[in-house]
Amino acid sequence: MISNINIYLKKSTESSKLAVFRICFGLLMLYSMVRFWSKNWIHTIYVEPKFHFKYYGFEWIQSLGSFTYALFIICIICSILITLGLWYRLSIIVFFLSFTYIELIEKTTYLNHYYFVSLLSFVLIFLPASSCFSIDSILKKKQYSQVPKWTTDSIKLLMIIVYFYAGLAKINSDWLLEALPLKIWMPSKYDIPLIGETFLQYEWVHYLMSWGGMLYDLTIPFLLLNKRTRMIGFFLVLFFHLFTAILFPIGMFPYIMILSALVFFDGQTHDKIIKLLKRPISVFMKKSKAVIIEKLSTFEYKRPKLILITLAIFFLVQIVVPFRYVLYPSELFWSEEGYRFSWRVMLVEKIGYTTFKIKNKDTGVIFEAPCTNMLTKVQTKQMSFQADMILEFAHYLGDYYKKQGLHNIAVFANSYVTLNGRPKEQFIDPSIDLLSIEESFKHKVWIIPYKYDIKGF
Amino acid sequence: MIKKILALSFIFICFFISCSGDGDSESSQSSATVWEQKSQMLENWADNFILPNYESLLDNLFSLEESISVFNNNPNQQHLDNVRYGWLEAYKSWQYVEMFNIGPAEQTFYHLKMNVFPTSVVNIEQLVASGDYSPLDNSPYNSAQGFPALDYLLYGLSENDSEIISTYTINVNYRNYLAEIIQRMISNTSYVLDQWSNYRTNFISSTENTATSSANKMTNDFIYYYEKGFRANKFGIPVGVFSAGNVFPEKVEAYYSQNVSRTLALEAMNAIDLFFNGNGSYSLKQFIDNFATDEMSNLSSEINDQFDLARTSIEGLDQNFVNQLNTDFLQMGITYDVIQAGTVLLKTDMLSVLQIATDYVDADGD
Known part of the structure; x- marks a missing residue:
């Protein structure tokens, strides 16, 4: 066993794989950041709100106001440096930190694919992605044709986790037996050319898409791993992600997954890609002096053990965390206890409506908090059906009214949520004073149990 | 390789489209397509709700204007009653318009000039006294115009009607202000309605x-x-x-x-x-x-x-x-x-x- 591991760890693979991955990642991040900026989301999401929802344990993260723009500039510069392979190690570390910081500022914008980017950039910190076809290799006058195989494999493993868990999560009664929520979403996509008015309106199509999506997620890692099925796998990747890009407003996610899937291809393909990329550059390079680069075989880590242990722990956590929901007795889709960070995408259609009542415990007087101006529309929408955010906002309201001189108060939530087309149900126990409750990993007993049962992972 | 993928994608998409053409598959919808249903709904809203409701509001405002001018020429109880009746009729028809804060109404902040209450008595009295009505164009004076302002002007100047009437008889400023308010309500409403004749096409085609x-x-x-x-x-x-x-x-x-x-x-x-x-x-x-x-x-x-x-x-x-x-x-x-x-x-x-x-x-x- 141990000797097998040792043999595996000594295996190497073409460094061009990491170089291509690095360039794709850098360019995609560059485009993502510029796109985010151009849509004015930095302002509407990070600058405008008076209050930010924080992740449990990360309440200390401060919103930077207008300086958030600086954080984005840092990310943009890092993306360019990553693409060029200049000061790679430093730029990927700074990118990981600044990108993750941005994500931690505001919880209502949590997206699985932002989380994926954070994780991916963390893994990339430990990989020698600038060991060839990079400015670093020119500056150091060293380039490596090979890197340890486990470096590219850790990217593959992360992708396998994402796909496989996303597929596992789709094995539930709503998704497979009712074709929910696709059955609700697809008819509203009638304005998509060609397929909107016809194809997307049929119920059998919703079932086909549900089952297809589940099978795709579960099998695609293996289709990509196996050399004989790789082409068909990549074709499915292209089709699936472009199709979802047309159907849903999911931003950069499809393109990130498509380009990331390239890492499964063999070294020859990557060498070809690099040759292709070199052509325009060589025109420019002819004018400058040719640099003699020492060509070395395999990149070797100075402290491989430390890095391997770090990555092993990282992946162990990634494999365990999505299953933490089993520790909660509540209906997962309803309470969302253990829902995030688990690659559960597209599984629920939820609309919530939550209002807050403030009770002056001295006088017994109850009034409704007029909180429409305190949150942005995005925040209101997300908060309305997520218990942790409702709790956090209740505490914010409590602080707000205490500052107004009402010291002895209680805050109650009147919350109604629809889940996958079922009639709304009351979500939060309206008799619970939310100020008496602190956020924790414990089961939230103040969420009213869902009267429907959704079976599955 | 790329060519192969493109060709495969093409075949795949063709397959999907040809499937989608199958007429015999069960459809959960009625025979009209979603587009058709949406455009029917929009046409119904435009032609049977929005336009006629604005028109009847405008008609009522014109009648009110007439009663006001009669009253201003000769303030008496009967004329005051007529103005109040006209005000209520117009106010009732306003209830059928207020939800349509869309298109030209939204662009001109029309709603904020028609029914922001409670009305600002301080602002009204200030404008009545000064005779300069240009502040009414600014948002702080939204609550000094529209139906709530008329409510104050027709009922709120005094506890009893004879004193209200005598206020108008004695003070031309009140008569002027009353006329100014109804004028503005008419011109604002006409503007929105006029714009709707162009906007209607956009409205019903945006499906x-x-x-x-x-x-x-x-x-x-x-x-x-x-x-x-x-x-x-x-x-x-x-x-x-x-x-x-x-x-x-x-x-x-x-x-x-x-x-x-x-x-x-x-x-x-x-x-x-x-x-x-x-x-x-x-x-x-x-x-x-x-x-x-x-x-x-x-x-x-x-x-x-x-x-x-x-x-x-x-x-x-x-x-x-x-x-x-x-x-x-x-x-x-x-x-x-x-x-x-x-x-x-x-x-x-x-x-x-x-x-x-x-x-x-x-x-x-x-």
Whole structure:
């Protein structure tokens, strides 16, 4: 066993794989950041709100106001440096930190694919992605044709986790037996050319898409791993992600997954890609002096053990965390206890409506908090059906009214949520004073149990 | 390799499109396509609700203007009564317009110049005295014009009518201000209506499902009106739902005339009901009935039941909401709760069925 591991760890693979991955990642991040900026989301999401929802344990993260723009500039510069392979190690570390910081500022914008980017950039910190076809290799006058195989494999493993868990999560009664929520979403996509008015309106199509999506997620890692099925796998990747890009407003996610899937291809393909990329550059390079680069075989880590242990722990956590929901007795889709960070995408259609009542415990007087101006529309929408955010906002309201001189108060939530087309149900126990409750990993007993049962992972 | 992939994709897409052409597959929808249903709904809204409602409001405003000019020439009790009658008729027809804060109305902030209450007596008196009405173009003076300002000018200048009449007889400034207010209401309304003749084409052709398309904006406006203009302004704020236990009789609609607040609220309830059900043509109700999942198949009748409960509850209140608040405000709190139950239905179940992009939430999802 141990000797097998040792043999595996000594295996190497073409460094061009990491170089291509690095360039794709850098360019995609560059485009993502510029796109985010151009849509004015930095302002509407990070600058405008008076209050930010924080992740449990990360309440200390401060919103930077207008300086958030600086954080984005840092990310943009890092993306360019990553693409060029200049000061790679430093730029990927700074990118990981600044990108993750941005994500931690505001919880209502949590997206699985932002989380994926954070994780991916963390893994990339430990990989020698600038060991060839990079400015670093020119500056150091060293380039490596090979890197340890486990470096590219850790990217593959992360992708396998994402796909496989996303597929596992789709094995539930709503998704497979009712074709929910696709059955609700697809008819509203009638304005998509060609397929909107016809194809997307049929119920059998919703079932086909549900089952297809589940099978795709579960099998695609293996289709990509196996050399004989790789082409068909990549074709499915292209089709699936472009199709979802047309159907849903999911931003950069499809393109990130498509380009990331390239890492499964063999070294020859990557060498070809690099040759292709070199052509325009060589025109420019002819004018400058040719640099003699020492060509070395395999990149070797100075402290491989430390890095391997770090990555092993990282992946162990990634494999365990999505299953933490089993520790909660509540209906997962309803309470969302253990829902995030688990690659559960597209599984629920939820609309919530939550209002807050403030009770002056001295006088017994109850009034409704007029909180429409305190949150942005995005925040209101997300908060309305997520218990942790409702709790956090209740505490914010409590602080707000205490500052107004009402010291002895209680805050109650009147919350109604629809889940996958079922009639709304009351979500939060309206008799619970939310100020008496602190956020924790414990089961939230103040969420009213869902009267429907959704079976599955 | 790339060519192979492209060719494969092409074949795949062709396959999907050819499948989608199959006529025999079970369709959960009625025979009309979603586009057709949406454009029927938009046409119904434009031609049977928005345009005629604006027209009847404008007609009523013209009649009111006439009565006002008669009154201004010769202020007496009979002429005052005529003006008050005209004001109430116009105010009632306004209840059928307020929810249509869309297109030209939205662009010109028309609604804010028509019915922001409580009216600002201080501002009105200042303008009456100065004779300079240009501040009315600015938002701080929104509450010094429109129906609430007329309410004050026709009922609030004094406790008894003869003193009100003598105020107008003696002081030309009040006559001028009265004429100015009705003038502005007419010109603002005519402008919106004129613009609608062009805007109508845009309105009914914008049938896609985006945050800025007509059906989505109008549905959002409708819900917003129900929640804010109807629920909060007419009931919630006066009864003190949003303020620490204080009741505000002076914040009811038509505070100075006192006796019509219930009438106006019932007209508004009727307008909401008619708009939702479409008055016999394609509407939100039909749309819900065609698209609801099995679990939600009762939704439109549930919403109608809730509207009926709200109506009954409003009918049980004193016709003068000020009296109601002073004698038994808890009863009005109950009415508010019944109306609020409607808000919950509209904002959760209805939106879930309609699957429209709510408001202008512009962000990626996953």
